[in-house]
Amino acid sequence: MSISIISGSVTSPKGFLGAGVFCDVKRMGTGKGSNKGRKLDLGVIYSKAPCAAAGMFTTNQICAAPVKVCVDHLKIGKARALVVNSGNANACTGSKGREDAESMCRQTAKCLGIKTSEVFVASTGRIGLPLPMPNVRQGVEAACGQLTTESLGGDQLAEAIMTSDTHPKQYALEFNLGGKKVTIGGVAKGAGMIQPGMSPTGNRPYSMPLHATMLSFITTDAAISKPTLQRCLTEAVASTFNRITVDGDMSTNDTVLILANGLAGNQTIRHTAKDAISKASLALFQQALNLVCFALAKMLVKDGEGVSRFVTVRVAGAKTNQQADAAVRSVANSSLVKTSWLGGDPNWGRIIDALGYSDATVEENKVDIGYSAAGSSKILYSLKAGKPTRITFERLCRAVADPEFDLHVNLNLGKGKAVMYASDLTEEYVEFNKGDVTDPASLGG
Amino acid sequence: MSISIISGSVTSPKGFLGAGVFCDVKRMGTGKGSNKGRKLDLGVIYSKAPCAAAGMFTTNQICAAPVKVCVDHLKIGKARALVVNSGNANACTGSKGREDAESMCRQTAKCLGIKTSEVFVASTGRIGLPLPMPNVRQGVEAACGQLTTESLGGDQLAEAIMTSDTHPKQYALEFNLGGKKVTIGGVAKGAGMIQPGMSPTGNRPYSMPLHATMLSFITTDAAISKPTLQRCLTEAVASTFNRITVDGDMSTNDTVLILANGLAGNQTIRHTAKDAISKASLALFQQALNLVCFALAKMLVKDGEGVSRFVTVRVAGAKTNQQADAAVRSVANSSLVKTSWLGGDPNWGRIIDALGYSDATVEENKVDIGYSAAGSSKILYSLKAGKPTRITFERLCRAVADPEFDLHVNLNLGKGKAVMYASDLTEEYVEFNKGDVTDPASLGG
Numbered sequence: 001m002s003i004s005i006i007s008g009s010v011t012s013p014k015g016f017l018g019a020g021v022f023c024d025v026k027r028m029g030t031g032k033g034s035n036k037g038r039k040l041d042l043g044v045i046y047s048k049a050p051c052a053a054a055g056m057f058t059t060n061q062i063c064a065a066p067v068k069v070c071v072d073h074l075k076i077g078k079a080r081a082l083v084v085n086s087g088n089a090n091a092c093t094g095s096k097g098r099e100d101a102e103s104m105c106r107q108t109a110k111c112l113g114i115k116t117s118e119v120f121v122a123s124t125g126r127i128g129l130p131l132p133m134p135n136v137r138q139g140v141e142a143a144c145g146q147l148t149t150e151s152l153g154g155d156q157l158a159e160a161i162m163t164s165d166t167h168p169k170q171y172a173l174e175f176n177l178g179g180k181k182v183t184i185g186g187v188a189k190g191a192g193m194i195q196p197g198m199s200p201t202g203n204r205p206y207s208m209p210l211h212a213t214m215l216s217f218i219t220t221d222a223a224i225s226k227p228t229l230q231r232c233l234t235e236a237v238a239s240t241f242n243r244i245t246v247d248g249d250m251s252t253n254d255t256v257l258i259l260a261n262g263l264a265g266n267q268t269i270r271h272t273a274k275d276a277i278s279k280a281s282l283a284l285f286q287q288a289l290n291l292v293c294f295a296l297a298k299m300l301v302k303d304g305e306g307v308s309r310f311v312t313v314r315v316a317g318a319k320t321n322q323q324a325d326a327a328v329r330s331v332a333n334s335s336l337v338k339t340s341w342l343g344g345d346p347n348w349g350r351i352i353d354a355l356g357y358s359d360a361t362v363e364e365n366k367v368d369i370g371y372s373a374a375g376s377s378k379i380l381y382s383l384k385a386g387k388p389t390r391i392t393f394e395r396l397c398r399a400v401a402d403p404e405f406d407l408h409v410n411l412n413l414g415k416g417k418a419v420m421y422a423s424d425l426t427e428e429y430v431e432f433n434k435g436d437v438t439d440p441a442s443l444g445g
Numbered sequence: 446m447s448i449s450i451i452s453g454s455v456t457s458p459k460g461f462l463g464a465g466v467f468c469d470v471k472r473m474g475t476g477k478g479s480n481k482g483r484k485l486d487l488g489v490i491y492s493k494a495p496c497a498a499a500g501m502f503t504t505n506q507i508c509a510a511p512v513k514v515c516v517d518h519l520k521i522g523k524a525r526a527l528v529v530n531s532g533n534a535n536a537c538t539g540s541k542g543r544e545d546a547e548s549m550c551r552q553t554a555k556c557l558g559i560k561t562s563e564v565f566v567a568s569t570g571r572i573g574l575p576l577p578m579p580n581v582r583q584g585v586e587a588a589c590g591q592l593t594t595e596s597l598g599g600d601q602l603a604e605a606i607m608t609s610d611t612h613p614k615q616y617a618l619e620f621n622l623g624g625k626k627v628t629i630g631g632v633a634k635g636a637g638m639i640q641p642g643m644s645p646t647g648n649r650p651y652s653m654p655l656h657a658t659m660l661s662f663i664t665t666d667a668a669i670s671k672p673t674l675q676r677c678l679t680e681a682v683a684s685t686f687n688r689i690t691v692d693g694d695m696s697t698n699d700t701v702l703i704l705a706n707g708l709a710g711n712q713t714i715r716h717t718a719k720d721a722i723s724k725a726s727l728a729l730f731q732q733a734l735n736l737v738c739f740a741l742a743k744m745l746v747k748d749g750e751g752v753s754r755f756v757t758v759r760v761a762g763a764k765t766n767q768q769a770d771a772a773v774r775s776v777a778n779s780s781l782v783k784t785s786w787l788g789g790d791p792n793w794g795r796i797i798d799a800l801g802y803s804d805a806t807v808e809e810n811k812v813d814i815g816y817s818a819a820g821s822s823k824i825l826y827s828l829k830a831g832k833p834t835r836i837t838f839e840r841l842c843r844a845v846a847d848p849e850f851d852l853h854v855n856l857n858l859g860k861g862k863a864v865m866y867a868s869d870l871t872e873e874y875v876e877f878n879k880g881d882v883t884d885p886a887s888l889g890g
Contacts, residue, residue, distance in 0.1 A: 062801030062809050090798060092809060094832060127794025128833055191856070193781060193798065247780040248804040249795070335692040335780070335870070336878055337639060343879030349572025352537060353638065356507030357695040364507050364537060387539060388573055425780070427872040432783055435787030 003288050007105050008172030009154025012185040013221035014263040015048040017147035020156030022434065023139025024318035025087035025125070029130050042139035043160035045082040046112055046147050051259040053079035053120065054230035056237045059199050064091035065101040066121040067255060072107070073117050079259055080118040082217055083108040083140060086163050086189070089213065090123040090131050091252040100131045107137055112245040113143035124163055124213045131202040152254075157187055161215055164191035175288055177222070177266040177281050186292045188216035190300030192433065199234075213389040214241060215252035222285060223262035231271055232286050233258050240293035244421045246304035247429070248333040256293075292308060295347045301421050306428030309341045309420070312374065312406040318416030323360035327411065330358035338425035346371065346396035348382045351409070361413060368410040371399035379408050410440065434439040448733050453617030454599025456725065458666035459494040459708040463591035465601030468584025470570070487584035488605035490662060491592050496564065496704040496764055498524035499675035501682045503699035509536035510546040511566040512700060518550070518562050524704055526565040527662060528553040528585060530632070531608050534658065535568040535576050536660040536697040545576045548574050552582055556589035567700045569608055569634065569658040570768035602632055607879065608637035614744040620733055622667070622711040622726050624862055631737045633661035635745030637878060638696040646795035658696035659686060661741055667730060668707035669714040675749055676729050678703050685738035689866045691749035692874070693778040701738075746866050751873030754786045755866070757819065757851040760805075763861030768805035770863040775803035783870035791816065791841035793827045796854065806858060813855040815846035824853050 011018045020043040028038075055074050059065050073079070083104050090097050105119040123131070147153060158168035172185035193213050224232070237256055262268070269281050299311075300311050313332045318324035326363050331337055334354040340347040348369045353361045363386075370381035381389045399405060456463045461478035465488040473483070475608070500519050502512045503869060528549050535542050550564040557564075568576070603613035617630035638658050669677070682701055707713070711857045714726050747755050760775045776782055779799040785792040793814045800807045806833075814828035825844050846852060 025809040049549050060798065061807045089794075092794065092828075094810070127798065128828075193795075222776045249779055249781045249798060252798055252801060272884065335696055337876070339875050339878035342875065345879070349534075349537065350638075352507050352695055353505065353572065353694060356505040356697060362506045365539070383537075383573075386537060425875055427875045429780070430784050430870055430872045430875055433784035434790070445581060 001176045003123050003173050003291065005173045008112055008185050009151060009170035010045055010157060010187050010217060010219045011151060011154040011181040013171040013219045015261050016219045017046045017149050018157040018240040019044050019143040019147045019151030020147070020160030021034055021139050022336065023140040023142065024353045025085050025132060025135060029319045030105040036398055040156055040160040041087045042085045042136065042143055044143040044147060045142070045157060045219065045259070047259055047261040047278065048358050049261040050061055050264055051079060051261045052224055053227040054233040054258050056233060056256040058251060060250050060252050062092065062252045063095035064089055064123060065093055066090055066123045067253060068124070069105065070100065073120055078118060079120060080114045081108055081124070082120040082257060082259070084122040084215065085136060085139070087125040087153055088123060088129055089125045089127050089128045089253050093128065093130055093231050095418040096130055097319055100133055103133065104140065105138060107140045108144065108373050111141055120257055122215050122253070124253055127252060142362065144189040149404045154185065154187065161187065161188060161189040163213070164228040164305055165189050165303055166339055167303060169296055169303065171292055171295040173288055174252035174282060175292060177264070177284065178277070180264045180266040182222045182264045182266055183220060184219065184292050186218040188214065188296040188300055190214045191303060192247060192305045193249045208285050211252040211310065213298055214366045215253070216241065216256045218256070218258040218292060220260045221259065221262065221264040222260050222269060223266050224260045224265060228269055228282065229258060230272040232289050235286060236289045239290065240297040243295050243419055245332050246301060246307065246423045262370065272300065278279055284296045291427050293402060298392070298421060304423045305432045306426040307423040308403065309424040310404045311341055311423055311424070313420045314406060314417070315411065315418040317407045317410040317412040317414060318360050319414040319437050321418060322416070324416035327355050327358045327360035327409065328418045330354045331409065332420040332422035335425055338423070341400065341424035342439040344397060344401050345402045348404055352383070354361065355405060355409065362410065362411055363413065364389060367414040368412065370408045371396065372406045372408060374404040374406055375403070376406070393401065446618040448618050449619045453630050454596060454615035455600040455602060455632050455662060455664045456491055456594055456596060458628040458664045460666060461489045461664045462594050462705050463598030463602040464489050464592045465589040465605030466584050466587040466591070468580045469879050470530050470577060470580060470586065472580065482722045484604040484607065486532045487530045487581065487588055487591060488602035488771065489553060489585070489588040490602060490664065490704070490803055492525055492704055492706045492710055494706040495525060496525040496706045497669055497674045499671065499678040499703050500832050501678060501701040503696055505695050505697050505861065509534055509568060509569045509699045510538055510542035512536055512698060513543065514546045514550060515565050515567070515700065515702065517677070518565055523563060524565060526553055526557055527565040527702060527704070529567040529606055529660065530581060530584070531606050532570040533568060533574055533576050534570045534572050534698050536572045538573065538575055541575055542558065545578055548578065549581060550645070556586055565702055567660050567698070569606065569660055569698055570698060571845055573696065574890065576889040586623045599630065599632065606632065606634040608634060609750055610634050610748055612747065612748060614741055616737055616824040617742040618733055618736060619730060622709070622729065625666045625709045625711040627665065627711055629663060629665040629707045629733055629737050631661060631663040633659065633745055635659045635691070636748060637750045638694045658698040659745055660698070661701045662700070663703040663737060665703065665705045666709040666867045667714060668709060668711050669705045669730065672701060673716040673727070673876040674705055677734050677869040680731060680818055681734045681738040681788040684735065684753060685742040688864055689742050689746050690777050691752065691868045692748060695718070698721065743866060746868050749868045750877045751871040752868040753848065753871055754869040755849045756869070758865045758867055759851060759862070760854045760856065761862040762855040762859060763805050763858040764859040765861040766863060767861070771863035772800050772803045772805035772854065773863040773865045775799045776854065777865040777867035780870055786845065786869035787871050789842060789846050791827055791845045797828070800854065805856065807856055808858065811857040813857065815853045816841065817851045817853060818847070819849040819851055821851070837871070
């Protein structure tokens with residue numbers, strides 16, 4: 001039952017092909033686009049066999065056209081392919097935007113000889129500009145013409161979806177299911193507008209506002225039923241992508257899609273099966289999918305715009321899990337807390353302040369605050385029951401000097417707990433996002 | 446019925462004395478404090494006659510000791526004086542902190558020959574450190590010894606309450622009530638941890654989390670009943686101090702206090718009086734108090750840490766006022782929106798994104814977004830009914846190039862509206878707040 005991490009990507013599972021091309025989505029050729037250099041900007045993933053598909057989508061009420069098309073196509077049936085562009089989010093583009101997203105699917109289906117409803121679509125980049133469809137059409141044709149099962153295909157796809165990311169993000173692993181080797185591979189992009197809150201339908205399951213464009217596409221050759229795949233993806237995203245924040249802004253385009261083509265030949269995984277072997281298979285697949293999503297989610301935070309610190313914030317002892325979530329998001333999104341992380345400052349005053357204005361019930365004389373090395377349970381407390389401990393300032397400074405550490409809060413009021421994977425707030429973030437108004441096409445969502 | 450702005454401060458109204466001294470609250474003398482220079486750090490306000498008092502206090506659940514003492518003293522009766530220090534917030538300091546805050550009142554009362562319950566107290570600065578009481582006691586004695594009705598007293602007080610403020614903030618005005626000249630004067634401090642949400646008792650009247658230490662002290666020689674004064678202050682704060690944000694963090698110490706000693710000799714203002722003259726007096730006093738609070742609130746935002754832009758964000762057309770408030774706070778606190786203001790970037794994509802993830806209902810094809818000069822109703826729309834207008838990018842850039850402008854959002858779904866007075870997010874804010882861990886005493890709330 002062991003899982004092995006492999007060097008790979010979305011083309012690692014059997015039967016998946018990938019490609020990425022440059023088609024000038026930002027229209028640099030016209031002199032109207034940004035001058036960030038010739039980076040691949042359109043990609044296609046294709047499966048040789050029909051796939052079960054599942055997705056998680058932004059719960060932002062302002063929801064981009066490609067997200068709406070994905071939600072519709074998910075309802076219809078099997079999936080075979082995905083087309084994605086960077087440089088333009090196709091968000092807030094009205095009925096024209098919707099037609100363009102559908103046209104991307106139609107064009108891709110035509111090139112691949114499959115049905116339009118079997119194609120998923122995603123976009124990331126500037127909000128509010130119509131897609132340059134002649135460029136996109138040329139890109140789709142070129143990408144479909146160079147699809148390959150080689151790692152080059154996955155590498156190109158990973159580059160094509162990047163916006164302000166400084167490097168491509170890929171991850172893959174394999175494991176054994178009843179004698180059959182199953183592989184899961186994934187890519188992701190993030191950088192800014194990162195605090196996803198995604199649901200399977202794009203509708204809100206939350207009673208509180210959540211706040212990236214983040215995109216992630218995952219492929220697997222596992223045989224798994226569609227409803228089981230959606231359950232597994234929902235669970236994996238809830239504990240990974242939906243627990244990250246860079247700047248607290250939730251994007252109009254956040255999308256996670258998984259395609260499972262069954263070519264591994266394992267016995268189909270179904271959550272409804274009650275025998276021990278089926279349950280063990282489901283548990284192993286879930287564990288593997290969680291690992292892929294967590295690895296990619298962590299890469300998103302670490303490569304967030306200007307980010308220098310990766311902090312795992314854990315709140316325990318809240319009255320309810322929902323209160324723990326409110327508390328942990330308040331801390332993880334506080335500008336003052338995030339700047340103190342940048343400065344390597346073990347400031348508990350800003351942390352307890354952020355807890356105090358959250359929606360969680362907090363009693364000053366019960367709050368514990370401490371630090372540990374990443375993943376360690378050996379906590380160095382700066383505050384115990386609301387009182388500063390005798391740990392020296394120098395030792396606390398050393399605890400937050402690492403680029404990666406865990407912050408532990410215990411409200412000591414109940415059993416509610418929650419975690420967020422957060423970044424610091426840096427001058428580079430501000431510098432990057434204040435934009436360059438001499439270059440209109442560089443601005444956007 | 447005209448109101449005249451005068452050059453003045455808390456010592457402008459009849460019978461008010463002020464003073465500020467340096468007593469080394471940060472203990473620079475011990476080598477343990479910060480090296481920001483010798484700035485006045487303790488102040489006293491004193492009224493020759495007993496005052497009606499009213500206050501508004503942070504609704505943060507982590508609430509500093511002086512705030513708790515003020516809430517208690519407000520319940521008791523008349524007020525005569527206020528003592529305040531900067532450099533130490535006396536927050537999260539347990540029962541010792543509470544004793545210290547009461548001791549400050551007792552010491553001040555003794556020096557002035559009044560009752561302890563007639564003294565209010567406030568602190569701002571680092572969270573979690575005990576007050577250096579020998580220094581504070583020496584400061585109280587010195588300040589009480591040099592109280593003056595001269596403008597010097599108000600000037601010293603205004604300096605003594607500053608923390609990261611770059612300049613003192615004072616405002617005063619006068620008006621005629623039934624032949625008697627009434628004067629209102631105020632001081633304030635702010636800079637960071639600024640999104641106050643204050644109530645008369647420090648308890649939450651809000652169904653949503655609000656997020657400076659901001660302090661403001663207002664004096665007036667108007668004769669006004671205590672309940673009427675509290676009503677007037679509550680109303681004034683609701684539309685001014687509670688509508689500002691620098692970084693979205695609500696402090697543990699936010700306090701607004703007003704003292705009214707009646708020495709103007711006007712007929713006592715009472716909200717229960719039903720005659721036309723009384724109603725007109727009340728309306729005029731309210732209008733004047735709103736002006737003082739708004740002027741001081743605006744100064745707080747403009748002098749916020751690293752701030753370069755003052756943006757009035759107006760949301761109209763929400764389904765309810767509460768939804769408008771959720772929408773306007775989401776926009777005013779979005780890191781991406783605030784950095785675009787810094788860059789002079791009329792980016793509506795980030796604005797509509799922040800609206801979409803707020804708790805307000807938003808329909809993409811109904812949203813209008815536009816800009817005007819500060820206070821002007823002549824709006825230049827970048828988005829109308831969810832569609833970009835034909836206004837050129839260059840014109841929109843000019844509209845947001847001023848250090849002060851208004852952003853107008855109309856959701857076109859109802860009659861709810863709300864306003865926030867907000868700043869941009871700058872590299873200087875980050876630089877300032879990442880702190881200097883080589884100087885422990887410079888860190889804190």
